[in-house]
Protein backbone atom coordinates (compact mmCIF):
# COMPACT_ATOMS: atom_id res chain seq x y z
CA UNK A 1 0.00 0.00 0.00
CA UNK A 2 1.48 3.32 -1.02
CA UNK A 3 -0.69 5.71 1.03
CA UNK A 4 -2.40 5.19 4.38
CA UNK A 5 -5.96 6.27 3.69
CA UNK A 6 -8.44 7.35 6.32
CA UNK A 7 -11.82 5.74 5.68
CA UNK A 8 -15.11 6.44 7.46
CA UNK A 9 -17.94 3.92 7.30
CA UNK A 10 -21.00 5.93 8.20
CA UNK A 11 -24.74 5.99 8.61
CA UNK A 12 -25.30 9.76 8.32
CA UNK A 13 -28.25 11.40 10.13
CA UNK A 14 -31.48 11.25 8.14
CA UNK A 15 -34.48 13.53 8.32
CA UNK A 16 -37.97 12.16 8.91
CA UNK A 17 -39.96 10.98 11.88
CA UNK A 18 -38.78 7.89 13.78
CA UNK A 19 -35.60 5.83 13.78
CA UNK A 20 -34.82 4.55 10.27
CA UNK A 21 -33.82 0.91 10.02
CA UNK A 22 -31.60 0.46 6.99
CA UNK A 23 -29.23 -2.28 7.65
CA UNK A 24 -29.70 -5.94 6.82
CA UNK A 25 -33.39 -5.60 6.37
CA UNK A 26 -35.15 -6.68 3.23
CA UNK A 27 -37.47 -3.74 3.90
CA UNK A 28 -37.03 -0.20 5.15
CA UNK A 29 -38.99 1.00 8.15
CA UNK A 30 -38.95 3.83 10.65
CA UNK A 31 -39.67 3.01 14.26
CA UNK A 32 -41.10 5.29 16.94
CA UNK A 33 -39.49 3.06 19.56
CA UNK A 34 -35.82 2.94 18.42
CA UNK A 35 -34.46 -0.44 17.40
CA UNK A 36 -30.94 -1.06 16.15
CA UNK A 37 -29.61 -3.93 14.07
CA UNK A 38 -25.87 -4.50 14.08
CA UNK A 39 -24.79 -4.06 10.43
CA UNK A 40 -22.75 -7.20 9.88
CA UNK A 41 -21.37 -6.66 6.36
CA UNK A 42 -20.39 -2.98 6.89
CA UNK A 43 -18.77 -4.10 10.17
CA UNK A 44 -16.92 -6.78 8.24
CA UNK A 45 -15.78 -4.07 5.79
CA UNK A 46 -14.40 -1.99 8.69
CA UNK A 47 -12.57 -5.05 10.03
CA UNK A 48 -11.05 -5.93 6.64
CA UNK A 49 -9.88 -2.34 6.16
CA UNK A 50 -8.30 -2.19 9.59
CA UNK A 51 -6.50 -5.51 9.05
CA UNK A 52 -5.20 -4.23 5.71
CA UNK A 53 -3.63 -1.23 7.49
CA UNK A 54 -6.16 1.50 6.70
CA UNK A 55 -7.15 4.05 9.29
CA UNK A 56 -10.85 3.23 9.72
CA UNK A 57 -13.55 5.03 11.71
CA UNK A 58 -17.05 3.68 12.45
CA UNK A 59 -19.60 6.49 12.49
CA UNK A 60 -23.25 5.45 12.93
CA UNK A 61 -24.96 8.80 13.50
CA UNK A 62 -28.41 7.15 13.63
CA UNK A 63 -27.53 4.81 16.48
CA UNK A 64 -25.66 7.63 18.26
CA UNK A 65 -28.44 10.19 17.75
CA UNK A 66 -26.19 12.75 16.06
CA UNK A 67 -27.49 15.89 14.36
CA UNK A 68 -26.55 16.68 10.78
CA UNK A 69 -24.41 19.61 11.94
CA UNK A 70 -22.47 17.37 14.28
CA UNK A 71 -21.91 14.90 11.45
CA UNK A 72 -20.59 17.59 9.09
CA UNK A 73 -18.36 19.05 11.84
CA UNK A 74 -16.99 15.57 12.49
CA UNK A 75 -16.17 15.06 8.82
CA UNK A 76 -14.49 18.48 8.63
CA UNK A 77 -12.41 17.62 11.65
CA UNK A 78 -11.45 14.07 10.62
CA UNK A 79 -10.78 14.91 6.96
CA UNK A 80 -11.18 11.35 5.67
CA UNK A 81 -10.04 10.30 2.21
CA UNK A 82 -13.18 8.22 1.69
CA UNK A 83 -16.58 8.01 3.31
CA UNK A 84 -18.76 5.01 2.45
CA UNK A 85 -22.33 4.32 3.42
CA UNK A 86 -25.15 1.90 2.85
CA UNK A 87 -28.29 3.17 1.20
CA UNK A 88 -31.82 1.91 0.63
CA UNK A 89 -34.60 2.95 -1.73
CA UNK A 90 -36.56 5.38 0.53
CA UNK A 91 -33.46 7.30 1.60
CA UNK A 92 -31.33 7.23 -1.53
CA UNK A 93 -32.40 10.76 -2.49
CA UNK A 94 -31.39 12.03 0.96
CA UNK A 95 -28.06 10.27 0.55
CA UNK A 96 -27.47 12.02 -2.79
CA UNK A 97 -27.97 15.39 -1.07
CA UNK A 98 -25.64 14.40 1.76
CA UNK A 99 -22.97 13.30 -0.72
CA UNK A 100 -23.25 16.61 -2.55
CA UNK A 101 -22.92 18.49 0.76
CA UNK A 102 -19.81 16.46 1.56
CA UNK A 103 -18.30 17.09 -1.86
CA UNK A 104 -18.83 20.82 -1.29
CA UNK A 105 -16.57 20.77 1.76
CA UNK A 106 -13.50 21.53 -0.36
CA UNK A 107 -13.28 24.97 1.35
CA UNK A 108 -12.29 23.06 4.51
CA UNK A 109 -9.38 21.40 2.74
CA UNK A 110 -11.23 18.14 2.06
CA UNK A 111 -10.58 16.11 -1.07
CA UNK A 112 -13.13 13.56 -0.04
CA UNK A 113 -14.23 10.58 -2.13
CA UNK A 114 -17.61 8.99 -1.46
CA UNK A 115 -19.00 5.49 -1.99
CA UNK A 116 -22.48 4.00 -1.79
CA UNK A 117 -23.42 0.34 -1.40
CA UNK A 118 -26.57 -1.68 -0.69
CA UNK A 119 -29.52 -3.25 -2.48
CA UNK A 120 -30.94 -0.10 -4.14
CA UNK A 121 -27.68 0.85 -5.84
CA UNK A 122 -27.10 -2.76 -6.82
CA UNK A 123 -30.40 -2.61 -8.73
CA UNK A 124 -29.81 0.88 -10.15
CA UNK A 125 -26.09 1.72 -9.96
CA UNK A 126 -25.95 4.38 -12.64
CA UNK A 127 -28.84 6.36 -11.16
CA UNK A 128 -26.79 7.49 -8.15
CA UNK A 129 -23.83 8.52 -10.30
CA UNK A 130 -26.14 10.60 -12.49
CA UNK A 131 -28.06 12.22 -9.62
CA UNK A 132 -25.24 12.98 -7.22
CA UNK A 133 -21.50 13.57 -7.09
CA UNK A 134 -20.84 10.10 -5.63
CA UNK A 135 -17.46 8.72 -6.73
CA UNK A 136 -18.01 4.97 -6.36
CA UNK A 137 -21.06 2.72 -6.38
CA UNK A 138 -20.38 -0.77 -5.10
CA UNK A 139 -22.85 -3.43 -6.23
CA UNK A 140 -23.60 -6.94 -4.93
CA UNK A 141 -23.61 -8.29 -1.41
CA UNK A 142 -19.84 -8.69 -0.94
CA UNK A 143 -19.31 -4.96 -0.52
CA UNK A 144 -16.90 -5.56 2.35
CA UNK A 145 -14.45 -7.25 -0.03
CA UNK A 146 -15.17 -4.68 -2.75
CA UNK A 147 -14.74 -1.65 -0.47
CA UNK A 148 -11.30 -2.98 0.45
CA UNK A 149 -10.56 -3.30 -3.24
CA UNK A 150 -11.67 0.32 -3.86
CA UNK A 151 -9.46 1.57 -1.00
CA UNK A 152 -6.46 -0.35 -2.29
CA UNK A 153 -7.00 1.10 -5.76
CA UNK A 154 -7.26 4.62 -4.31
CA UNK A 155 -4.10 4.09 -2.30
CA UNK A 156 -2.25 2.92 -5.39
CA UNK A 157 -3.70 5.75 -7.48
CA UNK A 158 -4.96 3.40 -10.20
CA UNK A 159 -8.31 1.89 -11.11
CA UNK A 160 -6.72 -0.87 -13.17
CA UNK A 161 -7.18 -3.44 -10.39
CA UNK A 162 -10.82 -2.69 -9.57
CA UNK A 163 -12.88 -5.85 -9.17
CA UNK A 164 -16.10 -6.60 -11.05
CA UNK A 165 -19.17 -4.84 -9.66
CA UNK A 166 -17.75 -1.33 -9.12
CA UNK A 167 -19.04 1.81 -10.83
CA UNK A 168 -16.82 4.89 -10.76
CA UNK A 169 -15.89 8.13 -12.53
CA UNK A 170 -12.83 8.60 -14.72
CA UNK A 171 -12.03 11.52 -16.98
CA UNK A 172 -15.55 12.89 -16.60
CA UNK A 173 -17.08 9.57 -17.69
CA UNK A 174 -19.09 7.01 -15.74
CA UNK A 175 -17.40 3.62 -15.97
CA UNK A 176 -18.06 0.19 -14.55
CA UNK A 177 -16.15 -3.05 -14.14
CA UNK A 178 -18.98 -5.39 -15.19
CA UNK A 179 -21.35 -7.60 -13.24
CA UNK A 180 -20.31 -8.30 -9.64
CA UNK A 181 -19.20 -11.79 -8.64
CA UNK A 182 -20.19 -13.42 -5.39
CA UNK A 183 -17.21 -15.74 -5.26
CA UNK A 184 -15.34 -14.44 -2.21
CA UNK A 185 -14.47 -16.99 0.42
CA UNK A 186 -16.48 -16.21 3.57
CA UNK A 187 -14.30 -18.55 5.63
CA UNK A 188 -11.32 -16.31 4.85
CA UNK A 189 -12.90 -13.31 6.60
CA UNK A 190 -11.45 -12.26 9.94
CA UNK A 191 -13.94 -12.32 12.81
CA UNK A 192 -15.56 -8.91 13.01
CA UNK A 193 -13.79 -6.42 15.24
CA UNK A 194 -16.71 -5.60 17.52
CA UNK A 195 -14.86 -2.83 19.33
CA UNK A 196 -13.96 -0.63 16.36
CA UNK A 197 -17.54 -1.09 15.11
CA UNK A 198 -19.00 -0.01 18.48
CA UNK A 199 -21.08 -3.16 18.88
CA UNK A 200 -22.60 -1.99 22.17
CA UNK A 201 -24.60 0.67 20.31
CA UNK A 202 -26.66 -2.21 18.94
CA UNK A 203 -26.52 -4.63 21.87
CA UNK A 204 -29.58 -3.56 23.85
CA UNK A 205 -32.31 -1.80 21.86
CA UNK A 206 -33.46 -4.67 19.67
CA UNK A 207 -36.82 -6.41 20.07
CA UNK A 208 -35.39 -9.79 19.05
CA UNK A 209 -33.27 -10.14 22.17
CA UNK A 210 -34.64 -11.73 25.28
CA UNK A 211 -31.27 -11.33 26.97
CA UNK A 212 -28.78 -8.56 26.51
CA UNK A 213 -26.14 -7.76 25.49
CA UNK A 214 -26.93 -9.34 22.17
CA UNK A 215 -25.29 -9.16 18.78
CA UNK A 216 -25.62 -10.29 15.17
CA UNK A 217 -23.57 -12.65 13.04
CA UNK A 218 -24.05 -14.09 9.55
CA UNK A 219 -23.31 -17.77 8.99
CA UNK A 220 -24.02 -17.33 5.32
CA UNK A 221 -24.92 -14.66 2.82
CA UNK A 222 -28.20 -14.37 1.03
CA UNK A 223 -30.83 -17.10 0.96
CA UNK A 224 -30.84 -20.76 -0.07
CA UNK A 225 -34.48 -20.44 -1.20
CA UNK A 226 -34.08 -17.18 -3.08
CA UNK A 227 -37.35 -17.12 -5.02
CA UNK A 228 -39.84 -14.88 -3.18
CA UNK A 229 -40.94 -12.29 -5.71
CA UNK A 230 -41.27 -9.38 -3.25
CA UNK A 231 -37.69 -9.87 -2.08
CA UNK A 232 -35.00 -8.08 -4.04
CA UNK A 233 -32.17 -10.09 -2.53
CA UNK A 234 -32.44 -13.27 -4.65
CA UNK A 235 -32.16 -11.22 -7.83
CA UNK A 236 -29.52 -8.84 -6.55
CA UNK A 237 -27.44 -11.32 -4.54
CA UNK A 238 -28.26 -14.60 -6.25
CA UNK A 239 -25.57 -16.85 -4.81
CA UNK A 240 -26.10 -18.50 -1.44
CA UNK A 241 -22.84 -19.16 0.38
CA UNK A 242 -22.28 -20.47 3.85
CA UNK A 243 -19.33 -20.53 6.25
CA UNK A 244 -18.12 -23.80 7.75
CA UNK A 245 -19.96 -24.69 10.99
CA UNK A 246 -16.62 -24.76 12.85
CA UNK A 247 -15.77 -21.25 11.69
CA UNK A 248 -19.15 -19.93 12.91
CA UNK A 249 -18.78 -21.77 16.23
CA UNK A 250 -15.35 -20.24 16.80
CA UNK A 251 -16.84 -16.76 16.30
CA UNK A 252 -19.60 -17.59 18.79
CA UNK A 253 -16.99 -18.77 21.30
CA UNK A 254 -15.10 -15.50 20.91
CA UNK A 255 -18.30 -13.47 21.38
CA UNK A 256 -19.10 -15.35 24.58
CA UNK A 257 -15.60 -15.18 26.02
CA UNK A 258 -14.42 -11.75 24.88
CA UNK A 259 -17.67 -9.78 24.94
CA UNK A 260 -19.92 -11.70 27.33
CA UNK A 261 -22.67 -11.80 24.71
CA UNK A 262 -25.85 -13.51 25.96
CA UNK A 263 -27.91 -13.73 22.77
CA UNK A 264 -26.91 -14.00 19.12
CA UNK A 265 -29.12 -13.36 16.11
CA UNK A 266 -27.91 -14.91 12.86
CA UNK A 267 -29.07 -12.72 9.97
CA UNK A 268 -28.40 -15.04 7.06
CA UNK A 269 -31.41 -14.59 4.69
CA UNK A 270 -32.45 -18.12 5.64
CA UNK A 271 -30.36 -20.15 8.07
CA UNK A 272 -28.75 -23.30 6.62
CA UNK A 273 -30.62 -26.55 7.25
CA UNK A 274 -29.88 -30.27 6.75
CA UNK A 275 -26.44 -31.63 7.54
CA UNK A 276 -25.00 -28.15 8.16
CA UNK A 277 -27.62 -27.41 10.82
CA UNK A 278 -27.05 -30.75 12.58
CA UNK A 279 -23.29 -30.23 12.70
CA UNK A 280 -23.76 -26.70 13.98
CA UNK A 281 -26.19 -27.77 16.73
CA UNK A 282 -23.86 -30.58 17.77
CA UNK A 283 -21.01 -28.07 18.03
CA UNK A 284 -23.12 -25.68 20.15
CA UNK A 285 -23.87 -28.55 22.54
CA UNK A 286 -20.35 -30.08 22.59
CA UNK A 287 -18.69 -26.70 23.23
CA UNK A 288 -21.22 -25.86 25.95
CA UNK A 289 -22.25 -22.66 24.14
CA UNK A 290 -25.87 -23.78 24.51
CA UNK A 291 -25.51 -23.06 28.23
CA UNK A 292 -24.30 -19.52 27.59
CA UNK A 293 -26.15 -17.92 24.67
CA UNK A 294 -29.56 -17.94 23.09
CA UNK A 295 -29.44 -18.28 19.32
CA UNK A 296 -31.99 -16.75 16.91
CA UNK A 297 -32.25 -17.07 13.14
CA UNK A 298 -34.35 -16.56 10.02
CA UNK A 299 -36.09 -19.76 8.91
CA UNK A 300 -38.61 -20.96 6.34
CA UNK A 301 -41.74 -22.97 6.99
CA UNK A 302 -41.48 -26.44 5.50
CA UNK A 303 -37.73 -26.80 6.09
CA UNK A 304 -37.51 -28.50 9.47
CA UNK A 305 -38.74 -31.75 11.04
CA UNK A 306 -39.87 -32.30 14.64
CA UNK A 307 -36.43 -33.79 15.33
CA UNK A 308 -34.73 -30.67 13.92
CA UNK A 309 -36.77 -28.44 16.23
CA UNK A 310 -35.85 -30.60 19.23
CA UNK A 311 -32.16 -30.55 18.34
CA UNK A 312 -32.25 -26.79 17.85
CA UNK A 313 -33.83 -26.36 21.26
CA UNK A 314 -31.06 -28.48 22.77
CA UNK A 315 -28.53 -26.21 21.05
CA UNK A 316 -30.37 -23.25 22.71
CA UNK A 317 -32.03 -21.76 19.65
CA UNK A 318 -34.84 -19.48 20.82
CA UNK A 319 -36.47 -17.16 18.27
CA UNK A 320 -37.14 -18.45 14.74
CA UNK A 321 -38.29 -15.77 12.29
CA UNK A 322 -40.69 -17.16 9.67
CA UNK A 323 -42.11 -15.24 6.70
CA UNK A 324 -45.81 -16.11 6.42
CA UNK A 325 -46.67 -13.00 4.37
CA UNK A 326 -50.32 -13.95 3.70
CA UNK A 327 -52.96 -16.49 4.70
CA UNK A 328 -54.16 -16.75 1.09
CA UNK A 329 -52.78 -19.65 -0.93
CA UNK A 330 -53.16 -17.72 -4.19
CA UNK A 331 -50.91 -14.99 -2.80
CA UNK A 332 -48.34 -17.45 -1.45
CA UNK A 333 -48.19 -19.12 -4.87
CA UNK A 334 -47.88 -15.79 -6.66
CA UNK A 335 -45.08 -14.79 -4.30
CA UNK A 336 -43.31 -18.14 -4.92
CA UNK A 337 -43.18 -18.81 -1.18
CA UNK A 338 -43.47 -22.58 -1.73
CA UNK A 339 -45.66 -22.77 1.35
CA UNK A 340 -48.97 -24.50 2.05
CA UNK A 341 -51.02 -22.27 4.31
CA UNK A 342 -52.73 -25.19 6.08
CA UNK A 343 -49.34 -26.41 7.34
CA UNK A 344 -48.47 -23.14 9.10
CA UNK A 345 -50.42 -23.78 12.31
CA UNK A 346 -48.98 -27.28 12.69
CA UNK A 347 -45.41 -26.10 12.09
CA UNK A 348 -45.74 -23.31 14.65
CA UNK A 349 -47.19 -25.82 17.11
CA UNK A 350 -44.24 -28.20 16.54
CA UNK A 351 -41.71 -25.42 17.10
CA UNK A 352 -43.52 -24.29 20.26
CA UNK A 353 -43.83 -27.87 21.51
CA UNK A 354 -40.05 -28.18 21.20
CA UNK A 355 -39.68 -24.99 23.28
CA UNK A 356 -38.83 -22.59 20.43
CA UNK A 357 -40.46 -19.23 19.76
CA UNK A 358 -41.74 -18.54 16.23
CA UNK A 359 -41.86 -14.91 15.11
CA UNK A 360 -44.15 -14.42 12.10
CA UNK A 361 -43.99 -11.72 9.44
CA UNK A 362 -47.08 -10.80 7.45
CA UNK A 363 -47.79 -8.14 4.84
CA UNK A 364 -50.76 -6.19 3.57
CA UNK A 365 -51.37 -4.31 0.34
CA UNK A 366 -50.94 -6.88 -2.46
CA UNK A 367 -52.48 -5.49 -5.66
CA UNK A 368 -54.48 -8.70 -6.20
CA UNK A 369 -55.78 -9.11 -2.63
CA UNK A 370 -59.18 -7.81 -1.50
CA UNK A 371 -59.97 -6.44 1.95
CA UNK A 372 -61.55 -9.83 2.80
CA UNK A 373 -58.30 -11.59 1.80
CA UNK A 374 -56.30 -9.29 4.03
CA UNK A 375 -58.72 -9.96 6.89
CA UNK A 376 -57.98 -13.70 6.51
CA UNK A 377 -54.31 -12.95 7.13
CA UNK A 378 -55.25 -10.94 10.22
CA UNK A 379 -57.38 -13.83 11.46
CA UNK A 380 -54.60 -16.40 11.02
CA UNK A 381 -51.97 -14.12 12.58
CA UNK A 382 -54.26 -13.30 15.52
CA UNK A 383 -55.12 -16.96 16.06
CA UNK A 384 -51.44 -17.97 16.12
CA UNK A 385 -50.65 -15.18 18.58
CA UNK A 386 -53.60 -15.73 20.91
CA UNK A 387 -52.98 -19.46 21.14
CA UNK A 388 -49.30 -18.81 21.75
CA UNK A 389 -48.24 -20.82 18.65
CA UNK A 390 -46.53 -17.71 17.34
CA UNK A 391 -44.65 -15.72 19.90
CA UNK A 392 -44.45 -12.38 18.12
CA UNK A 393 -45.58 -10.94 14.81
CA UNK A 394 -44.37 -8.22 12.52
CA UNK A 395 -46.83 -6.67 10.08
CA UNK A 396 -45.79 -4.41 7.24
CA UNK A 397 -47.07 -2.87 4.01
CA UNK A 398 -45.80 -4.60 0.84
CA UNK A 399 -43.28 -2.41 -0.95
CA UNK A 400 -41.97 -3.45 -4.39
CA UNK A 401 -38.30 -2.48 -4.16
CA UNK A 402 -36.32 -2.03 -7.38
CA UNK A 403 -34.55 -5.26 -8.24
CA UNK A 404 -37.39 -7.48 -7.04
CA UNK A 405 -39.52 -9.50 -9.48
CA UNK A 406 -42.55 -7.78 -7.91
CA UNK A 407 -41.17 -4.41 -9.02
CA UNK A 408 -40.94 -5.75 -12.58
CA UNK A 409 -44.50 -7.05 -12.29
CA UNK A 410 -45.59 -3.59 -11.13
CA UNK A 411 -43.90 -1.96 -14.12
CA UNK A 412 -45.44 -4.45 -16.54
CA UNK A 413 -48.95 -4.00 -15.09
CA UNK A 414 -48.87 -0.27 -14.37
CA UNK A 415 -49.36 -0.92 -10.64
CA UNK A 416 -47.06 1.80 -9.30
CA UNK A 417 -48.60 4.99 -7.93
CA UNK A 418 -45.20 6.64 -7.84
CA UNK A 419 -41.53 6.17 -8.55
CA UNK A 420 -40.56 8.84 -6.07
CA UNK A 421 -38.28 6.62 -3.98
CA UNK A 422 -38.75 8.68 -0.83
CA UNK A 423 -42.38 7.47 -0.75
CA UNK A 424 -41.27 3.82 -0.59
CA UNK A 425 -40.92 4.16 3.18
CA UNK A 426 -43.94 2.04 4.17
CA UNK A 427 -45.97 5.02 5.30
CA UNK A 428 -48.35 4.41 2.41
CA UNK A 429 -49.00 1.72 -0.23
CA UNK A 430 -47.08 2.65 -3.37
CA UNK A 431 -48.92 0.11 -5.50
CA UNK A 432 -52.46 0.48 -6.80
CA UNK A 433 -54.50 -1.69 -4.46
CA UNK A 434 -58.16 -2.31 -3.77
CA UNK A 435 -58.00 -0.95 -0.21
CA UNK A 436 -57.61 2.67 0.83
CA UNK A 437 -54.42 3.83 2.54
CA UNK A 438 -56.41 4.24 5.75
CA UNK A 439 -57.73 0.65 5.59
CA UNK A 440 -54.25 -0.76 4.91
CA UNK A 441 -52.60 1.02 7.82
CA UNK A 442 -55.53 0.08 10.07
CA UNK A 443 -55.02 -3.60 9.22
CA UNK A 444 -51.36 -3.40 10.17
CA UNK A 445 -52.34 -1.76 13.46
CA UNK A 446 -55.03 -4.37 14.08
CA UNK A 447 -52.57 -7.25 14.32
CA UNK A 448 -50.50 -5.38 16.90
CA UNK A 449 -53.62 -4.78 18.95
CA UNK A 450 -53.81 -8.55 19.55
CA UNK A 451 -51.09 -7.76 22.10
CA UNK A 452 -53.84 -6.27 24.27
CA UNK A 453 -56.14 -9.33 23.97
CA UNK A 454 -56.84 -11.15 27.31
CA UNK A 455 -56.22 -14.67 25.89
CA UNK A 456 -52.90 -13.51 24.44
CA UNK A 457 -51.88 -11.84 27.68
CA UNK A 458 -52.89 -14.91 29.71
CA UNK A 459 -50.78 -17.23 27.51
CA UNK A 460 -47.84 -14.83 27.77
CA UNK A 461 -48.20 -14.74 31.54
CA UNK A 462 -48.11 -18.55 31.65
CA UNK A 463 -44.93 -18.59 29.55
CA UNK A 464 -42.93 -16.47 32.05
CA UNK A 465 -39.98 -18.53 33.28
CA UNK A 466 -37.46 -16.05 34.62
CA UNK A 467 -36.56 -12.40 35.19
CA UNK A 468 -35.30 -12.13 31.60
CA UNK A 469 -38.84 -13.01 30.43
CA UNK A 470 -40.29 -10.18 32.51
CA UNK A 471 -37.72 -7.71 31.16
CA UNK A 472 -38.38 -8.99 27.62
CA UNK A 473 -42.14 -8.50 27.96
CA UNK A 474 -41.67 -5.00 29.33
CA UNK A 475 -39.54 -4.11 26.29
CA UNK A 476 -41.99 -5.90 23.97
CA UNK A 477 -44.91 -3.95 25.47
CA UNK A 478 -43.17 -0.64 24.73
CA UNK A 479 -42.41 -1.79 21.19
CA UNK A 480 -46.00 -2.87 20.69
CA UNK A 481 -47.30 0.61 21.52
CA UNK A 482 -44.58 2.00 19.22
CA UNK A 483 -45.75 -0.25 16.34
CA UNK A 484 -49.38 0.78 16.81
CA UNK A 485 -48.21 4.42 16.53
CA UNK A 486 -45.85 3.62 13.60
CA UNK A 487 -48.88 2.72 11.49
CA UNK A 488 -51.22 5.38 12.83
CA UNK A 489 -53.02 7.18 10.04
CA UNK A 490 -51.39 10.50 9.28
Ligand code: SF4
Nearest residue numbers: 223226227228231269
Ligand atom coordinates in the same frame (compact mmCIF):
# COMPACT_ATOMS: atom_id res chain seq x y z
S1 SF4 B 1 -37.04 -16.70 2.13
FE1 SF4 B 1 -37.84 -15.37 0.53
S2 SF4 B 1 -38.04 -13.36 1.56
FE2 SF4 B 1 -36.69 -14.58 2.83
S3 SF4 B 1 -34.61 -14.03 2.12
FE3 SF4 B 1 -35.27 -15.87 1.01
S4 SF4 B 1 -36.13 -15.12 -0.90
FE4 SF4 B 1 -36.04 -13.37 0.52
